[in-house]
Amino acid sequence: MSNLINILSSILIISGALAIITGLLGVFRMPDFFTRLHAASIIDTMGSMLILLGLMLYSGMNLVSLKLLLILIFILITTPAAAHALAKSALHGGVKPVLGKDRT
Amino acid sequence: MFEVATYMILFAMLLALVSAIIGQSVYDKILAVNIFGTITVLFIALFGFLTERPDFLDIALVYALINFIATIAILKFFEYGDMGRSSHMNEDADI
Numbered sequence: 074m075s076n077l078i079n080i081l082s083s084i085l086i087i088s089g090a091l092a093i094i095t096g097l098l099g100v101f102r103m104p105d106f107f108t109r110l111h112a113a114s115i116i117d118t119m120g121s122m123l124i125l126l127g128l129m130l131y132s133g134m135n136l137v138s139l140k141l142l143l144i145l146i147f148i149l150i151t152t153p154a155a156a157h158a159l160a161k162s163a164l165h166g167g168v169k170p171v172l173g174k175d176r177t
Numbered sequence: 178m179f180e181v182a183t184y185m186i187l188f189a190m191l192l193a194l195v196s197a198i199i200g201q202s203v204y205d206k207i208l209a210v211n212i213f214g215t216i217t218v219l220f221i222a223l224f225g226f227l228t229e230r231p232d233f234l235d236i237a238l239v240y241a242l243i244n245f246i247a248t249i250a251i252l253k254f255f256e257y258g259d260m261g262r263s264s265h266m267n268e269d270a271d272i
Contacts, residue, residue: 083178086223090185093216097192100212106204113212124182124219128226140234144218144241151245155211158249162256163204 082131089123096120105171106163110156117152121145179227186220207251214244 092115099112125145129138193216197209218241225233 079178086178086182087185089219090182090189093189093219094185094192097189097196097212100196100209101192106202106208109205110208113208116212117215121215121219125222128222131226132231137231137234140231140238141222144222144234144238147238147241148215148218151241152211152215155245155248158252159204159208159211162252163202165256166204168202168204 078130082127085123085127085130089120089127092116092123093120106168107160107170110160114152114156117148117156121148121152179223183220183223183227186216186223190216190220203255207248207255210251211244211248214240214247218244 096112096115096119099115100109103109103112122145125141125148129141132138132141190213193209193213197206197213200206200209218237221233221237221240225231225237
C-alpha cells in the first residue's frame with residue numbers, strides 16, 4: 074500500500090515538473106505577449122497543482138499536508154490576479170496583440 | 178524521485194532566467210520574474226522534502242506572499258509612473 078502511494082506521488086510530481094517545462098517552452102515559442110501570458114498560466118495551475126498534490130499524497134495526513142494545502146490555495150488565488158493585472162497593465166501600456174491578416 | 182524533480186525544476190528556473198534576460202518589453206521581463214517566483218515556491222517545497230526537513234514550507238508560504246506583492250507593486254509603478262502620491266492633494270492619487 075505504501076509502495077503504491079509512493080509510485081503514485083512520484084508520477085504526480087514528475088508530471089508536474091514536465092508541465093512546468095512545457096509552460097516555459099510555450100513562453101519561449103509564442104509570438105505575442107498575451108499568448109505568452111496564456112502559456113505561462115499552465116505553470117501556475119497544472120505545475121503547482123500536480124507537484125503540491127503529489128507532495129500531499131507523499132506526506133499523508135498531518136500538519137505538513139495542511140501547509141501544502143495552504144500554499145496551493147494561496148497560489149491558486151493570487152496567480153490569476155497577478156496575470157490579470159499584468160494583462161491590464163500591458164494593454165494600457167501600449168502593447169498591441171498580434172492579429173491575423175483576416176481579422177483586423 | 179525527488180532528485181529528478183528537483184533537477185527538472187532547476188532547469189526550469191534556468192529557462193525562466195534566460196527568458197527574463199532576453200525579453201523584449203518590460204512586461205515580458207515582469208512575466209518571467211513572476212514565473213520564476215512561482216517555480217521558486219515549488220522548489221523550496223520540494224527541497225524541504227528532499228532533505229527531509231519539511232519546515233521549509235513556511236518559507237515557501239512567505240515567498241508566495243512576497244512574490245504576489247512584488248508583482249503588483251512593480252506593475253503599479255510601471256502603469257502610473259510612481260508608487261502613489263500623498264492623498265491630501267488628490268483623492269484619486271493613491272488608488
